[in-house]
Amino acid sequence: xxxxxxxxxxxxxxxxxxxQFLGICPFLGVSNKLSTATGMSGAVCFVITLATLVTYxxxxxxLVPLHIEFLQTIAFILVIAALVQMVEIxxxxxxxxxxxxxxxxxxxxxxxxxxxxxxxxVVTKQFTFGGEAHFLNLGESLVYAFxxxxxxxxxxxxxxxxxxxxxxxxxxxxxxxxxxxxVTVGILAMAFMxxxxxxK
Amino acid sequence: MAAKSSLINMVAxxxxxxxxxxxILGGAYALTKEPIEKAAADKTSxxxxxxxxxxxxxxxxxxxxxxxxEYKYYEALKGDAPVGYAIVxxxxxxxxxxxxxxxxxxxxxxxxxxxxxHSETPGLGAKCTSDEGFMAxxxxxxxxxxxxxxxxxxxxxxxxxASTITSRAYxxxxxxxxxxxxxxxxxx
Amino acid sequence: xxxxxxxxxxxxxxNNPTFVLLLGMCPTLAxxxxxxxxxxxxxxxxxxxxxxxxxxxxxxxxxxxxVHIPVYIVVIATFVTLLQLLMQAYTPAVYxxxxxxxxxxxxxxxxLGRAEAFASRNGVIASAADGLGVGxxxxxxxxxxxxxxxxxxxxxIFGWKFISGDGMLAFVMAPGAFICLGYLxxxxxxxxxxx
Numbered sequence: 001x002x003x004x005x006x007x008x009x010x011x012x013x014x015x016x017x018x019x020q021f022l023g024i025c026p027f028l029g030v031s032n033k034l035s036t037a038t039g040m041s042g043a044v045c046f047v048i049t050l051a052t053l054v055t056y057x058x059x060x061x062x063l064v065p066l067h068i069e070f071l072q073t074i075a076f077i078l079v080i081a082a083l084v085q086m087v088e089i090x091x092x093x094x095x096x097x098x099x100x101x102x103x104x105x106x107x108x109x110x111x112x113x114x115x116x117x118x119x120x121x122v123v124t125k126q127f128t129f130g131g132e133a134h135f136l137n138l139g140e141s142l143v144y145a146f147x148x149x150x151x152x153x154x155x156x157x158x159x160x161x162x163x164x165x166x167x168x169x170x171x172x173x174x175x176x177x178x179x180x181x182x183v184t185v186g187i188l189a190m191a192f193m194x195x196x197x198x199x200k
Numbered sequence: 201m202a203a204k205s206s207l208i209n210m211v212a213x214x215x216x217x218x219x220x221x222x223x224i225l226g227g228a229y230a231l232t233k234e235p236i237e238k239a240a241a242d243k244t245s246x247x248x249x250x251x252x253x254x255x256x257x258x259x260x261x262x263x264x265x266x267x268x269x270e271y272k273y274y275e276a277l278k279g280d281a282p283v284g285y286a287i288v289x290x291x292x293x294x295x296x297x298x299x300x301x302x303x304x305x306x307x308x309x310x311x312x313x314x315x316x317x318h319s320e321t322p323g324l325g326a327k328c329t330s331d332e333g334f335m336a337x338x339x340x341x342x343x344x345x346x347x348x349x350x351x352x353x354x355x356x357x358x359x360x361x362a363s364t365i366t367s368r369a370y371x372x373x374x375x376x377x378x379x380x381x382x383x384x385x386x387x388x
Numbered sequence: 389x390x391x392x393x394x395x396x397x398x399x400x401x402x403n404n405p406t407f408v409l410l411l412g413m414c415p416t417l418a419x420x421x422x423x424x425x426x427x428x429x430x431x432x433x434x435x436x437x438x439x440x441x442x443x444x445x446x447x448x449x450x451x452x453x454x455v456h457i458p459v460y461i462v463v464i465a466t467f468v469t470l471l472q473l474l475m476q477a478y479t480p481a482v483y484x485x486x487x488x489x490x491x492x493x494x495x496x497x498x499x500l501g502r503a504e505a506f507a508s509r510n511g512v513i514a515s516a517a518d519g520l521g522v523g524x525x526x527x528x529x530x531x532x533x534x535x536x537x538x539x540x541x542x543x544x545i546f547g548w549k550f551i552s553g554d555g556m557l558a559f560v561m562a563p564g565a566f567i568c569l570g571y572l573x574x575x576x577x578x579x580x581x582x583x
Contacts (some may be wrong), residue, residue: 019562021418025497028413070229070473071222073491074465081461113414113495120491174577175570178410182570190563196295196321205452213451217459221466228473235477243480322421323542323557 003143006127010147013198016114017155018189023114027156028181030105032167037160041153043102045146047087047109048118051080052145055119056138076119081110114152118145159188244274251303251312252276252284264380271380276303284311285384287377293369295319298328300370302377308385310341313374325366334360334367338374348375395514396521405522406529406569407576411498415489416530417565423546426534428482429489430527434520435471436493437502440464441519445507460503461494468493498526536568 016022023044030040055076063069088106091099109115122141126134136144162184171180248258255276263270264287273287283306290299296319303311313335320326328334337358341348349355350367359367405411412433419429443463451459472490475483483490493499502522507515538544541559543551558564 021414021562021565022492024413024417025411028410070469071225073469073472073494074221074225074462077461077465077494078458081458111495111497111500113492116495117488117492120488124488174574179570179573179577182566182573186563186566186570189566190558193561193563205454210452210455213459214455217447217462221462225466225469225473228470232473232477236473236480239477239480321557322560323554 003140006140006144007147007150008198010144011151011154012192012195015151015155015192015195016118016148017152018185018192019196020117022117023112023152026105026108026112027152027159027185028178029108031156031160031163031181034157034160034164036105037156038153039101040105040108041149041156043105043109044112044114044152045149046102047080047084047106048115048149048152049142049146050087051076051083051115052119052122052141053138054079054083056122056141059123072120072123073116077116080115080119084110114149118148155188155192159185162188247301247314247316248274248276248286248303250314251301252286253303253305253311254278255283264384266376266380266383271376273380273384282306285381287380288316289373289376289380291369291372291376293318293320294325294363294365295321298366298369298373300373300377302374304377304381308342308344308378308381310338310343310374310378313338313370320363320366325360325363327360327363328366328370331360333358341374343375343378348378392514392517395517396524398521400521400525400528401580403522404525404529404576405498406526406533407573407580409498409501411501412496412526414492415496416533417562417569419486419489420530420534420537420565421560422538422542422544423531423535425485426530426532427527429486430523430530432471432475432486432490433493433496433498433526434523436464436467437499437523437526438516438519439467440499441502441507441515442512443467444503445510445512445515448508456508457500460500460508464499464503465494498522533565533569533572536572537564540564540568 010016014020017024017027026040026044030036058075058079059069059072063072063075084106088099091102091106122136122144127136127140127144163181166180166184175183245258249255253276255278257277259275259277259282262273262275264273265271271287271289273285275282276284276286285304287302287304288299289302290297292298298318298320299316301314301316303313305311315329318326318328320328346356347354348357349371350357350359350364352359352364353368355371357367357371401408403409406413406416415429415433420426440460440463444460447459447463448456468491471493472483475490502518506518510518535545537559538546539555541555541557541561541564543549543553543555556564559568
């Protein structure tokens with residue numbers, strides 16, 4: 001039951017883009033076409049889940065025992081950067097087709113604040129899913145990270161779909177490009193607000 | 201511009217940077233440790249002062265157990281005699297937990313409440329920290345005379361307009377604090 | 389106009405990080421629920437930007453090309469952690485409001501972007517000026533966006549309330565952030581941006 005609540009909460013209620021404002025740059029940057037949006041979502045999904053696993057373990061078995069939690073930011077960003085590089089190399093060697101689909105997005109992910117944001121959230125924030133406020137354990141963290149990235153993909157793909165249509169319609173000159181996209185996201189965010197309060 | 205890369209200077213520069221940076225941060229951490237702890241302690245004592253009757257000194261943080269759950273509380277002392285208790289309690293609101301500091305005097309009357317943290321909707325549930333009518337009703341709320349639930353549910357608590365869930369949670373948290381107080385009183 | 393002043397001014401209009409370069413969108417949208425919050429986030433970023441720009445321009449000549457990104461990230465993360473510690477110690481209330489977005493300055497594309505594009509190939513003083521200009525441009529954009537959202541959403545400005553009752557609440561919530569920024573960008577494009 002609790003896992004179910006985590007999933008619903010992370011995908012819909014606290015959608016990472018539309019409610020938490022994380023990962024906006026790539027969200028606006030690569031959502032012009034449905035195909036690239038899908039590729040980016042896949043890459044983000046993969047990296048967020050993997051990065052959360054690694055940073056969770058590093059925090060629990062290295063930073064906390066040594067009482068150097070204040071180095072979380074610096075340690076996590078280095079781990080994420082190294083991880084992204086490694087994923088890139090491994091993919092290139094083992095699965096050229098996947099690499100050609102996700103490859104160009106991977107370098108962009110290091111500076112996607114969604115990855116660092118989720119990693120930091122998991123270790124610093126207490127969550128309430130129906131019960132007591134508590135820090136997530138490893139299993140919950142992974143489910144949370146995966147569901148959050150699914151939420152990212154959902155927002156991204158819906159938005160790319162809208163944008164493909166939008167590019168065919170006529171908009172005033174000053175609205176062209178990003179401004180109209182932002183207003184559209186605003187309306188999308190309003191729709192997602194309907195989910196708030198669903199999971200307590 | 202940049203130096204040519206060789207394995208030796210890459211490793212050297214990277215490890216040197218990391219070493220230097222961690223040294224700087226270690227130093228900064230040692231220097232700011234005390235102010236950070238003081239800032240946190242100040243925040244707690246400020247919210248305690250807001251909710252209990254006038255006092256000379258505060259007890260250390262203590263813990264009380266009620267129905268298997270632990271609650272933090274502080275005793276406000278005048279001379280050696282306690283004049284009130286500041287109890288930390290929480291309940292699930294609309295957007296997440298509402299955490300309250302509830303001040304109760306020795307007679308069991310609520311003196312005041314203050315919100316330690318919440319994640320309610322701005323302008324609706326978040327008014328539990330600004331709505332004067334809602335906040336003022338807790339001053340001198342006597343749970344032995346009045347009923348601790350919102351008017352909609354047949355109690356005596358005025359809810360915040362359009363934020364029944366928040367008001368219910370707030371009331372629930374105060375109720376918990378009153379229960380904690382009762383168990384403390386029974387112990388003595 | 390001297391070249392340093394020119395550099396600072398460029399950050400405001402021609403290279404405005406928010407309205408023109410579209411960098412650092414996450415904190416821009418997330419922390420501008422009021423003018424004061426926007427201003428604090430802007431100043432926090434300014435602090436990191438100036439210091440990391442200076443440090444990076446000083447060490448750039450000795451950093452091997454292949455590892456320059458990790459080295460820059462470590463330097464930036466150091467200043468961000470320093471800022472975190474200082475804020476926790478001396479402005480805990482502000483730190484609590486801005487929350488996650490303080491550590492996330494590390495991945496703010498503005499900071500790494502300026503390090504790459506400017507600080508790595510210019511002197512320390514010029515880099516400081518560039519950091520100051522871009523930082524101020526960012527701060528200005530955040531404060532303006534925060535002020536607009538506060539006026540519309542809460543009916544107040546810098547905490548001073550000029551109407552009784554509520555504003556249009558949607559503007560302090562998530563949708564208002566996107567919509568306000570979109571419309572501000574339209575105004576910026578129409579009146580300030582010169583081809």
